[in-house]
Amino acid sequence: MKVFSICPVSIVMLSIIIISTNLMIPFYTVVAAETNCSNGDIVIAQSRVGTLPSGIPSFSVEITNACARGCSISNLHLKCGMFASAVLVNPKIFKRQDVDDCLVNGGSPLAAGSTISFKYANSFQYPLLLASATCG
Numbered sequence: 001m002k003v004f005s006i007c008p009v010s011i012v013m014l015s016i017i018i019i020s021t022n023l024m025i026p027f028y029t030v031v032a033a034e035t036n037c038s039n040g041d042i043v044i045a046q047s048r049v050g051t052l053p054s055g056i057p058s059f060s061v062e063i064t065n066a067c068a069r070g071c072s073i074s075n076l077h078l079k080c081g082m083f084a085s086a087v088l089v090n091p092k093i094f095k096r097q098d099v100d101d102c103l104v105n106g107g108s109p110l111a112a113g114s115t116i117s118f119k120y121a122n123s124f125q126y127p128l129l130l131a132s133a134t135c136g
Contacts, residue, residue: 036067041071043066044128047060052086061118063078063115079102094116
């Protein structure tokens with residue numbers, strides 16, 4: 001059985017059995033979905049931090065895994081429009097792969113409580129929104 005959502009869930013199977021005349025007979029099976037993380041566990045904050053000598057505004061971005069249950073989050077993609085920067089952003093940290101698709105941390109897991117940050121410069125601040133992620 002596969003369960004699809006923006007954050008995959010793990011499935012826990014519980015079996016209840018009845019013992020009757022020394023025979024173990026499966027009686028009922030319960031399938032419970034146990035969510036490891038949610039969209040709210042990803043916190044994206046950015047602010048203007050200054051201006052380059054050329055007059056282009058610069059911005060700081062922090063992406064935090066705020067999962068209080070200890071879950072790691074990987075394959076983190078943000079909606080980022082036509083993101084571009086006048087200063088180099090390390091592509092292992094943040095990389096625009098396509099229009100409105102930026103990959104965070106090269107797709108590698110971001111541990112619970114961890115923050116990844118970078119700075120960029122552009123004439124305007126890009127809205128950065130969660131597009132998808134994988135829990136676990």
